[in-house]
Amino acid sequence: MTALTTPTPASASASAAATPATLTAMTVLPSGKTYEVPVGTSLLQALLAVGEAIVSKCGGKAQCESCHVFVTAGRKSLSKIQRAENEKLDGMVGVSSQSRLACQALLGSEPVTVQLLSST
């Protein structure tokens, strides 16, 4: 007697079309937790999605400074700083060479480490 072929747990054809997202690692300080997050999303979106405490007062429009973070590793993997972000960073206090606005920095394929700052 031959049994039917073993079905796969989920219909591969149904779920394959959903999201071909590539993931990368995002380590968040000071918690030290590392998450797998989709390449191409902003740091802000990724941080909010995993439940890290970050503020976004302007809704991600590079206008409020509340999402300022330090990227301590993997900076080159992020999207380049565009004009709006650069202009905002120029006018901010406490900026360093590691500074990014999380709403403007898109994740690349290399792992990143993000230092959250205490903002209100």
Ligand code: FES
């Ligand atoms: S959320 Fe306002 S500048 Fe990024």
